[in-house]
Amino acid sequence: MKTIGLLSVLFTGILLMIAVVDFPDWGDPHSPANSYLSTHYIEDVEEETAVPNMVTAVLADYRAFDTMLETSVVFVAGIAIFAILRSIDGTSLAGTTRRLQRRGRSKKEKRKGQGRNRRDEMVAAAEREAAKPDLIVQTTVRLLMPTIQLFALYVIAHGHHSPGGGFQGGVILAAGLILVAMSFGLENTLAQVPEKLSLQLGNLGVLIFAGTGVLCLLLGANFLDYHVLAAIYPATDEIMARSHSMLVVEIGVGFTVMSMLYLIYANLSSHGDLKKGL
């Protein structure tokens, strides 16, 4: 395996290096990539969409379809991890685990003797000790949480004008939840934000995105062609309609990303039974 790996890696590497010779210089403003599509985006983005952050504009409007699918990729990942790890009836997965672990351990014992096992136990005990809720951590998290969430909301809402948007905001929200789950225990967090709710939120997020698109369809334009939505928003022209719709869409992205990443963490850290986190 090592030789095959090395050979194939060398092969790809050499190929790629041959190609690099042919590349335009790094940072060349007049390379084809920097002078064709990007010129259009840079020059016309504000006129066409009224959003100064080009990345947001391209992400949520020109290539909004990509973004919608990307959101659903997160959704797929959440569902996928759930489908793989989660044990519904609680017997099949857990049962085999225990049996196999026992078998595995007995083999290990035979091979390496008792000492290793005792050390394992000590490590486990230390881990158990460390896993106990810590007052300092909890207080800090209590203090931090509102700031984190506020910042996340700012990132989502202000994505038009500064770096950020639905993704980043959603990830920060999820990180906040995960922080809580780590310091207060997963069960406590799940009591506040249950699994079902986050799944529903995840669905809701993509549906907000896709729904905006379908609304455009219903109003007679192509999918995700926001300009027709001017008919719905009060007092906006077609260009501002794009800008507003992008915000709506970003909020949808934020919902999905937050809830799905949170769910992924919940499943991964609790090994699919959602009982005990890290």
Add this chain to the structure above:
Amino acid sequence: MRQRPRKGVLIAMDTLVMTSQLPLYAVLASALAPIPLILAGRNPNMREAVTFAAGFLKLWFVMKMLPPVLEGKVLEYTLFEPVAGLPVQFRVDGMSMLFALVASSLWILTSAYAIGYMRPLKEHAQTRFYVFFAFSLSATLGVAFAGNLLTLYVFYELLSMSTYPLVTHHQDAEARGGGRRYLTYLLATSVGLVLPAMLFCYLKSGDMTFAAGGFLAGKVTPTEALVLLLMFVFGFAKAGVMPFHGWLPGAMVAPTPVSALLHAVAVVKVGVFCILRVVTGVFGLDFLEQLDLGLVVSFIAGFTVICSSLIALSQDNLKRRLAFSTVGQLSYIILGASLLSDLAVKGSMAHIAMHAFGKITLFFCAGAIYVATKKKYISDMVGIGRRMPITMVCFLIGSMSVMGLPPTGGLISKLHLLLGAPDSGRWWLMLFYVVSTLLNGAYLLPIVFRAFFKTGKHFDAGTEVQEAPMFCLVPLTLTAIGSILLFFFPHLVFELASLMVEGS
């Protein structure tokens, strides 16, 4: 070498092509029969009635096509066009007609015989048997009516598939082995040889429709033509040219009506029919003569004729002996075609019909003996003439037809074949025919002789006459009579055969 008259080509241009749905109906008559057959499956009488109805319906459709064909018309019907400019198409001409007539009339007799055979032996899954029987008849007619190579190939494969359940009807270890051999030979040759040959032809000539004088002339180099010809001759393994004859004795595990059908009507005849079609319709006699390729085929076929007759001599199982006899007789037909003379080709065509009647009689007799006495081996049949005189008389008639003795139809076709040899300028090829006729006699006549004039351990002087059931007896008598009738009235057969040679 004598130049063949060019008349045929001229006639071909004059022939009227007529669109008609009759060929389709004739094929569908048996292809759709399985539906009522399955529905009536629980009631044997009803089921057999359906079979007969389908048989007569089919024969009627075929007969309806006879007058226009005799007038020299070609009936055409396009089914669908899978490849642009290359439809799956029926074209009914004299040759198709001859084969279709033989097949559809013998189907009725075989069905009747099947009743007499299957019921007393209490065979299982009889409905399935009749269903696939009907399917294979459809495929046979499809081959007969095929207007181009593609169609021919399609129905050829369908025939292989639909006869497989028949061959392996007993579903035991022996049937399994035989069936496996059957499919291995047929599929390997058709996929491995015919398909590429066919595609090569198509790519070289851009055509596939059978035409008088063929469509390959001038399109391929002599070497290519030789390879293609060999691929076709060996590829249509149903014709049993050695060394691809191995499936035939293997397929003897089938119930006798199936063997009869395989040997006399459907499968092997389809093989030689295909070769005849390819020789006349794809290469064209002129083209082959020009390249002098007939001789190669002659030798292959001649070798098979002699070899198979010798093997037949050593067989004790009656059905196996008949099987090897069939292998030989098939190569007669191919040998005739390879002579490339009008006379011989006509004879080949006629021999399909003549041999069909003769050989089916023989198989029917073998089956009847099995039904009545459960005897399979020739050594056990000494003196059986006392027990089953009618059967054995018919057996004698069948043998005579196969050997080509008067007053049976076999004589007439064999005469044509024989005379075809000097006609093509290779009189010494007659040797093959003469030697093999003698051998035929050597392996068939002793059976009859010993049946009547000797006493064996099973049948002594005191044996009472106890024939097979009527359903067995009547068909075999009818086919035997048919063989004799063909001696006196061979006109229709030859008219159709000459239509083929001249018009095709």
Add this chain to the structure above:
Amino acid sequence: MIWQFDLIILVFLVITSLIALRVRDLMSAAMILGVYSFLMCLLWAEMGAVDVAFTEAAVGAGLSTVFLVATILRTTRRSSD
């Protein structure tokens, strides 16, 4: 865009990636991967790709590491290579 700065980060990237793969303790590897991601995020920010850098900081250096740690705690910490 300051290429000297760029070059230094790139060198560190290669070093961290190699260490992340060499270390036998998976937990350390996960942490070093976090460092790697953070360096990558710096690099992108320096190249003007602020949005990407932001996302990488949150996702790569943050969540990925958490996921890795979670899995390592749920399976085993040691690696044979």
Add this chain to the structure above:
Amino acid sequence: MDIVQQAPILMILCPFLGAFAVSLAGLIQRRWCYPLTVLFTAGSAYAGLGTLIQVLRTEGGVIRYRMGGWEPPFGIEFRLDALNAAIALMVVVVALLVAIYSRQTVASETAGKEGHFYTLFLLLTVGVLGISMTGDAFNLYVFLEISSLSSYALIAMGRGRAAFSCFNYIIMGTIGASFYLLGVGYLYIKTGSLNMTDIARILQEHGLYSSNSVRIGFLFILIGVWIKMAFVPLHRWLPNAYTFAPSTTSCLVAPLMTKVSIYVMIRIMFSVFNPEFVFGVGPRSDLVVWLAVIAMMVGSFYALAKNKLKMMLAYLVIAEVGYMVGGAWLANATGLTGAIFHILADGLMTLALFLAAGAIYYKRKSYNIVATKGLFGKMPFTMGAFAIAALSMIGIPPTCGFFSKWYLISGGIEAGHWGFVVGLLTSSMVNAVLFFRILERAYFEKPELPYEPGRQGKNALNFVERKGVDEAPLTMLAPLWAASLGLVLLGVYSGVVIDFISRYVNSVGFQ
């Protein structure tokens, strides 16, 4: 809203929105998932028909759908021509049939997770459908990832070695997708565009074909899709992954994933690049055809050595990939036509075979070929359909397998590549041996259940042998027979389909 104009997007929106509807329904009442899935895939199939008709009617045979109304190189577009309209329709039809079929298998194999299963099922359909419809190189990558991620999950839900083989699949799949992404990046750095048509135009106008990075970009895209389609020697991940997946998953994944990768390969080769460039350097195309021949041999002979029905079929998928890649690389129009037609034909064949295997598993609780013993008596309808599919796989007329082979062999002869012709014929024969071995067992032997070490205990005890005919339920038989009859119909009407496909092939511009 003009329904006809919007047909392409509706085709993809149906399963997309359906996925979320099913996901929500799964939270409330799991019974609703199945009918909803069928409903949404049926809607998609209906829209697919509409799209096809629209393509047929349009002047020039190309319809374009702009996402968000933006001009193509700036926004994303769907671009449907004769090539992908047919393939997209095949995809939705397969999805619909599998959806109908899935009722019992999903309930029994992934009990309690129906909602998630169907959500992933629909998203996988979205991914595959999107790959076949989009005209944007990067959008294709996103779709590729959606389909991959959902197929990872669907496969990992299986039993036995599923997780292990799924991990290998993830590693290989990620390498494949990343290589594709890398290749697109290389094209982007030279052309500055992501739209396929636009890339093709720029390559042409600026004469970039001789550029090394364009060539290597092309190569990376190729290697990427080859990994995705399990082309020899990159095929090792496939058999295990397909074998241990739940049967519904393999029914959906096996006919779609590899075929769609082949579509991507053809699209990149002939729509983004052109034959002149692709076959410009002589020995290279020859080499690929030889690889394809090896793929056929490896697939067929390994399949022969396997005693698990599904494993066998999985190896056949590898062989079939060889057919199609070889056909596309024969460098002539006939071969390409054959390859494209074979995508459709093989999609249906593989579907029918896997459906039958699933039905057998459902009734006999084993994939071992011993379990097929005597099945003609037990499950006559399932085996009948299986036999038709097997005949198509062997290439017996009038099934479509024959006609696709017809074109492939013609292409091989035309190109003078005898190795390919012989390889294809050999592989057909091996297929014949393979399938008749099973059909023989099913026909001649007495029904019997194999002893499988892993399946003793609870499951084995639950199995009660019933007397007489013990056929799969109608919801499984109906799609199975639809697929099998589809094979015959596709064969009979192959003329029409080929006509349609040749519109694309003619536009490619072979000399």
Add this chain to the structure above:
Amino acid sequence: MLDLIIAKFNYWVYIVLMMIGLYAMIAKNNYIKKLIGMTIFQTAIMLFYVSIGAKQGATIPIIDHHGDGGDHGEAAEAVGHAVETAAHAAGSLDPDAYVNPLPHVLMLTAIVVGVATLGVAMAVVQKIHDQYGSIEEDEVLKRIKL
């Protein structure tokens, strides 16, 4: 030659990173190590894309409003060096002043895809650990053969 190395050093390093990641994916025995390799591999490709979009002397792709905010909400903070306000008012920006936003958009997507794949892969690793009690490839293979 030196020119070549200096002008494109970013690309060289990305190739090195990619090779490291790819090698780990193929050759490492530990599943988590493979996944770490996968992350490195993917980020290397992202680095490549972002490098495509880099421009000498350009600023981040957010249009800088010098006090003319008003209708478009509040003005963003001034970042980087100045952009001609006059040119902006006329509606035509200098394309050389901003880096190419398109690769950024693409890589945002790629990052998300990367983390999604990582998550799914880790779930599978946990399942493998359940079944075979190990996350070393050779150990798992041994268990399967048993």
